[in-house]
Amino acid sequence: MATIKEVAKKANVSVSVVSKSFNNYKDVKEETRQRIFAVAKELDYSPNINAKNLSSKKRMTIGLISSGVLNDNVKDSNAFDIFKGVYRAVADSRFDLSINLIDSKRQTQQSYVQYCRERNIGGAILQGIRTDDQYYKELIDTSLPCVVLDIMNESDNGMIGSVSIDNAKAAREIAGYLLQRNHRDIVVIAGTPETYVNKERIKGVEEALQSCGLELEGLTVLEADFSEEQAYLLAKKYLQEQQPTAFLCFSDLMAIGVMKAVKEAGLKIPEDISVTGFDDLVFCSYTEPALTTIRQDFIEIGKNAAQLLQAIKENNAVKQHIWIEHQLMERDSVKTLAN
Numbered sequence: 001m002a003t004i005k006e007v008a009k010k011a012n013v014s015v016s017v018v019s020k021s022f023n024n025y026k027d028v029k030e031e032t033r034q035r036i037f038a039v040a041k042e043l044d045y046s047p048n049i050n051a052k053n054l055s056s057k058k059r060m061t062i063g064l065i066s067s068g069v070l071n072d073n074v075k076d077s078n079a080f081d082i083f084k085g086v087y088r089a090v091a092d093s094r095f096d097l098s099i100n101l102i103d104s105k106r107q108t109q110q111s112y113v114q115y116c117r118e119r120n121i122g123g124a125i126l127q128g129i130r131t132d133d134q135y136y137k138e139l140i141d142t143s144l145p146c147v148v149l150d151i152m153n154e155s156d157n158g159m160i161g162s163v164s165i166d167n168a169k170a171a172r173e174i175a176g177y178l179l180q181r182n183h184r185d186i187v188v189i190a191g192t193p194e195t196y197v198n199k200e201r202i203k204g205v206e207e208a209l210q211s212c213g214l215e216l217e218g219l220t221v222l223e224a225d226f227s228e229e230q231a232y233l234l235a236k237k238y239l240q241e242q243q244p245t246a247f248l249c250f251s252d253l254m255a256i257g258v259m260k261a262v263k264e265a266g267l268k269i270p271e272d273i274s275v276t277g278f279d280d281l282v283f284c285s286y287t288e289p290a291l292t293t294i295r296q297d298f299i300e301i302g303k304n305a306a307q308l309l310q311a312i313k314e315n316n317a318v319k320q321h322i323w324i325e326h327q328l329m330e331r332d333s334v335k336t337l338a339n
Helices: 004-011 015-022 030-042 049-055 078-091 104-109 112-118 136-141 167-180 196-211 228-239 252-264 298-313
Strands: 061-066 096-101 123-127 146-149 160-164 186-190 220-223 246-249 274-276 293-296 321-323 326-329
Touching: 004 015, 004 030, 015 030, 061 078, 061 112, 061 298, 078 096, 078 123, 078 298, 112 123, 112 136, 123 298, 146 298, 160 298, 167 196, 167 246, 167 274, 167 293, 167 326, 186 196, 186 228, 186 252, 220 228, 228 252, 246 252, 252 274
Parallel strands: 061 096, 061 123, 123 146, 146 160, 160 321, 186 220, 186 246, 246 274
Antiparallel strands: 293 326
């Protein structure tokens, strides 16, 4: 393995500039930083993460950056459960935790890397990041250790990890659950098209349909932006013209909106229309009827994200992506139709 002096010599910079580049100092030009990273990769140079952790206070702080807390729906507890998991893991470690909340509507105005540098954060867990975020590429190209939630990391950057359930598999299971109960006139209430989870769930639904010799084009897909209100309005308008046998929703919040629209139309669940959700928020077992959905363990997701980030920072991560198990929660909101 090459030394820092060899990297500095080949990159035609000083040893201190190489060190600053790997420690994310903002006084190093990005062009210079990327040239140093390329040389380091060519020479198989890896900085001593453990040594830096011991000598740098900056490396001892983990940042949880979330855009999921500042939404307007009080029913959405996902972000808080992730907080719990992250906190439990960090509390048992030698790292400190810094929690930073970002307004998702202003997210594209803030560089995550710069955000961390300005706050002396040496590694970050990011929740609510979108694949079309203009700073996402910058993130996966940086030397800042990061773990993203609900995005499969496809980068060769060993400093980037990811944690999620297998969204495609989960969507395939719940779509298959409806198909096995003879539902064919299904309306999919999808989320935000640009998000990774939405793309994966669409993929899972498509796989379930193909296993029955059907095509996604045969279903109606309504995009409700993971919003309860938007799902309610779309379902209400749709029901004025047509009556499907089932609504397959990509979130419990959207399922609640759909259930409200169905009941206002004078229809019963599941006698007239079946409804499924996704997430298993705390209210799902208390709705009338109780909602069939996919359970995600958000506390476990947060805990594993913090543990993975620590492993990446200490250069001992066994794998860069961790799958968290999900569960199909069968309740009372789906009816089995006659064949």
